[in-house]
Amino acid sequence: MIDLAQRQFESVKSADGGTDMRLVAAIMVIGMAIIAFAGPVAYKFLAARNAADGAIVLIYAGISAVMLISIAFGALILAANRMLGRHETQSISLKRTIQLVVLVYALFVEGFAYLYLLIDRPGANAFAFARSTEHRLDFGSASYFSLTTLTTTGFGDIAPLSPTARMAAIGEIAIGIVFTLFAFGLVISAIVKQRAQTRV
Structure with a gap:
């Protein structure tokens, strides 16, 4: 699916006949x-x-x-292919790279x-809460837990109890660590390519 999307993106041509990566990005x-932004609404x-x-919910x-999560991974793979690919391919600009990294981060959190929310269905008791008034995740607390897990902050006010919730949290922590390194590499690559293009 990612290869199909990449071939479709490469078929977008600008007026001079080259691939228009600005439009694609x-x-x-x-x-x-x-x-x-539409998902939570x-x-x-x-x-x-x-x-x-x-x-239904x-x-x-x-x-x-x-x-x-699939869109976030797909966007990262396409961006990495552009940024770290062959020298003759036109790369994504630094501004678009930073926008892409921020949006991918938001997509992972969401x-x-x-x-x-799916894991914490009725009767699952998948999470423990520090506040006695909370018994189930709502969208706000699920987003909060996701953000603290992805950033590996983990304040401990919400903790996974069930094996499924723990495995999901472990997966998100691993993605958060790898994504931070990957995003840093993409931004550095964009800076290097931008400086090389301005020198030419």
């Missing part, structure tokens, strides 16, 4: 931003119209988790938040 960044709408534990959370 802009479309990718705008599309990811729309997905990142749709989830809250579904949760308000249906029972928070309803099958859980199905939406599952589909959203898979879709957002995707894992949906995954935690």
Whole structure:
């Protein structure tokens, strides 16, 4: 699927016949931003119209988790292919690289938040809460837990209890560490390529 998307992106031609990577990068960044901001609105709408534990809400959370995490990985692979590929390929600009990294980070946080909502279904007791008033994750607390897990901060006010929740948290921690290194490499590569192009 990623190869198909890459071939489609490479077929976008500018007026002079070359591949127009600015257009491709802009479309990718705008599309990811729309997905990142529209997801929580749709989830809250579904949760308000249906029972928070309803099958429709859980199905939406599952589909959203898979879709957002897949889009984040796909965007990173495409960006890495452009940034670290052959010298004759036109790379993504530094500005677009930074936008892409921030949006991919947001998609990972949101995707894992949906995954935690799916894991914490009724009766699962998948998470322990420091505050006695909390018993289940809502979208805000799931996003908070996802962000603290991805950044490996882990304040401890929400802790995974079930084996499934622990495995998901371990996976997100590993992705957070690798993604930080990967994003740093992409930004440095964009800076080096931009400086090389300005010297020529």
